[in-house]
Amino acid sequence: MIYTYLGPAGTFTEAALLQVPDARTSERIPAANVNAALEKVRSGAADAAMVPIENSVEGGVSTTLDAIATGDALQIVTEALVPITFVLAVRENIDSLEQIRTVSTHGHAWAQCRGWAESNIPQAEFVPASSTAAGAIALLDGESNHDAAICSPLVAQERGLKVLREEIEDYKGAVTRFILVTRPGPIPAPTGIDKSTVILPLAEDRPGALMEILEQFVVRGVNLSRIESRPTGEGMGRYFFSVDVDGHVAQARVADALTGLHRVCPDLRFLGSYPAAAGLTSAVDAHNSDEAFNRAQSWVGGLRERLLG
Amino acid sequence: MIYTYLGPAGTFTEAALLQVPDARTSERIPAANVNAALEKVRSGAADAAMVPIENSVEGGVSTTLDAIATGDALQIVTEALVPITFVLAVRENIDSLEQIRTVSTHGHAWAQCRGWAESNIPQAEFVPASSTAAGAIALLDGESNHDAAICSPLVAQERGLKVLREEIEDYKGAVTRFILVTRPGPIPAPTGIDKSTVILPLAEDRPGALMEILEQFVVRGVNLSRIESRPTGEGMGRYFFSVDVDGHVAQARVADALTGLHRVCPDLRFLGSYPAAAGLTSAVDAHNSDEAFNRAQSWVGGLRERLLG
Amino acid sequence: MIYTYLGPAGTFTEAALLQVPDARTSERIPAANVNAALEKVRSGAADAAMVPIENSVEGGVSTTLDAIATGDALQIVTEALVPITFVLAVRENIDSLEQIRTVSTHGHAWAQCRGWAESNIPQAEFVPASSTAAGAIALLDGESNHDAAICSPLVAQERGLKVLREEIEDYKGAVTRFILVTRPGPIPAPTGIDKSTVILPLAEDRPGALMEILEQFVVRGVNLSRIESRPTGEGMGRYFFSVDVDGHVAQARVADALTGLHRVCPDLRFLGSYPAAAGLTSAVDAHNSDEAFNRAQSWVGGLRERLLG
């Protein structure tokens, strides 16, 4: 297996990839951006890509949501959760917060520490970096034109950076969810605690259009654990929905909901069923169990056996 | 084939039965009431029973609705529509409306001519008869203690009764619908213009319970052409619904709706798919066609072929 | 107050009327049928009419349902429940069931004792009577041409009839519900345990039309305790719905649902809010309480106070 991931090395994405059992001993190729990582998979240059999909504070990662919703088909085979905590690393000659005039990090990391920064280093100007790791490593270079960097504890530790403050994130307990994406292939067997992801273009802009889609889930008791609207790029007001549901396509209620959705939304895209990293919150009613579906289908099957002609 | 029907001979029910191709040349046994007719079928004494189910003015025939909803399973194999028009037959010695002191007929016929009677023979007292034919034929007996009878044109003609007025029904164009009921057996092949009948007990008395049932039809675009609530007999507020839908169990949208209903309402009873006597009014959207269902199922089937384990 | 009711005297309807506090000491005029009783109210000949609306075994009383749904407006001001139990009264010279060749009663009573009759007096022919009381009282006449009558215990007792069997009804515990109907006028103040009745014509025959009506109740958490479809008389497949809901028009959720229904169904007819005779089974969520409605309206009212122009 050849893995790729949103690089560079040392970011939270690599930490997510290292949760995959055989990833630590496999080839791991950092990619410059999410699209590049997915392109390596689509072209066959890599077998799987780990990319961020959602942050518990910042929300969905638009680039990933869009990239897997269009273009050649891809499949999500697993997900990984990584707690997001940041440290403030500084150049060797910096000893106090007051000395910091510039702080560099990736825009997403900046968004998650902005409150702390405004309270603790209000004088510091933000210098965008292409990644948290890049901003941090640059501190070691003579070329660096910034005094501090916000980065993961891992990078700071591995590169031996000077850390002035830890846990500087505004929301404690923030988590980023990553997905491991492959070309379409075998679907992991159900574990009992699975989720499925599906892309649903909304054909029409009128009252009730979204309802008709959601009803396909509701009549089968399928819980939506995530719903994101994304523009299709075809003009303001044209959306698709990226949806996670509790359950696996091997389960009748999910398969039946997908069948119904295919009719009202034929351009939908199934992105996979895979183990849920954090458990599920929704219970399944008896009448939405596989047994109930099987009994119902047997019953209707019996009726149809009596058909003449 | 041995046929039975709600007798006596000469009523609208026999007229309905005579619409069945081979009924005119088959044995036809009148039954004293709807339950007796259905019992002959259940016991094997007859193969099929013609009974009234609905009148366009009076509404559902409760006895029939209840009798086919409970007890040993039965099946509807065809339906027949009979225009309902009444004549006023009188004893030979009656020559004008003013002379009529008593008028006899079945309660249902009386209900359909009451307005005419109140306007034209306000002095006449209503004498209930066990059937329109019985009330009419009794005019020929010396024993008859009534002056006039409201009956079908057929009986008047066949028995040579004196008719004082024709078309005395209050609502012109009234029609009664009859069903031909057999023991469960082969289901007639779809003709393209079919309906299906199903009995749906309502398990719970709460906001939304009926909605959950109806949603199973709506998400598949299945039109309800008739819905009747009937008491289960288990106490005030306990109902079942008797429902006709446009379409045939051989069609995917109907089969799929039945499958969904079986889950939320496992005690449902399927009473048959059969040709609609009067056409259908509802159109079927492309996304509820058999082709759309087949494509959807093939698509999900393809997904499930990729399942591991 | 002048009361009328579905006569003759001695039937269950008079028993229902006698539950009304001042009815025992007021004038009580029996009417020949439901329409005649309601006509007395519409014309001013009586102030209120007690008529049957529903039986826990037989279902809705079509004549009443239709009569209050059309014609000059009427109002339901109270309801009464009467347990339905029947006795078998016989002529003086009858001593055993075997001697009975004919049994008379009203068709509705016959329907409720038919099972008992078929088991216990299978040889007896049914002779329809215009009411249970009429069939019973006729036993006292020399003219009577039947041996037995099925009637209420009350009539048997008051007229001193010979009773051969008691509690011969097929379904023990059957109850008939009666309504007291007036011309439109003051609406009884809410008691906390009330119901409301409304007539809803269904404008269109298509999937979802009934749903749109029911959704108006569901989004306000209003429970339907009864729903009956009735033909409009304008042709097969044209229905109106007669609906009882838990709650009073004085309560915000009911008033709001009626407001919504008036928009989608402008020809609806409100038939009254009145105390429920048998309690209610549905609970009201906090977010459907009057307080929740008041808070919501105050909030929106506050927004609209900020409107310019």
Added chain:
Amino acid sequence: MIYTYLGPAGTFTEAALLQVPDARTSERIPAANVNAALEKVRSGAADAAMVPIENSVEGGVSTTLDAIATGDALQIVTEALVPITFVLAVRENIDSLEQIRTVSTHGHAWAQCRGWAESNIPQAEFVPASSTAAGAIALLDGESNHDAAICSPLVAQERGLKVLREEIEDYKGAVTRFILVTRPGPIPAPTGIDKSTVILPLAEDRPGALMEILEQFVVRGVNLSRIESRPTGEGMGRYFFSVDVDGHVAQARVADALTGLHRVCPDLRFLGSYPAAAGLTSAVDAHNSDEAFNRAQSWVGGLRERLLG
């Protein structure tokens, strides 16, 4: 009036602000980021802030969506659409695409031109800038360590930059929508073509919870033109929805939907009704017009006038 906006000067946001009639002649204070701009309004340092809310390609602007959904209440009073088109500006000594080794711009702009960049300047490394204007203006500095910048035509023109390519955006016709935000105050009078914005926290994670919210819109025929889910920050799977609907709180159907939403979702936040910059696509049925609402309310009002006690 003192205006603020997402700076620096010369970006698309200032272009949006200049669409506001009196903005060109008023004080305009650039803010370092969206939160800073909104904070100036909340604190009274400015009267109104223009900030981006949505791009037709990139989707919702998370920072803005979140910032107006929480904290002290704000109000949207107008919106502005700005076509997004980019030019490639270069240092004076650059004459061809091949010479470009580094290109700087804001991450959002980079996302919108990435396809062009990968095809036309694949050798160029992306250098994140804090804004498109900052990246462009830096080309004029000797200090600049990048060869090219992706920026708005306006900045290039105003600063006299050398432009090598125009219209380099991947999706032609992209538009960004901006909102003008004030402290809560008067609501602009309806123009007939208005929209309203509301924030709806989703209390529960179960099948149907989102449906219950959407039904409040659907039963009043209110069209959703935008729906975005955003994390509440309280943990994965906890969302609120940011919703735009067609219509104005001065219109009955919108006011009624808001009233219903306040009950099921008491923590909702109304962000304003204001003229729609680009017209509306949804028609309003007669039964959802103000006239229909008025008639319905008058009718129910008439019923309630008859209430006793």
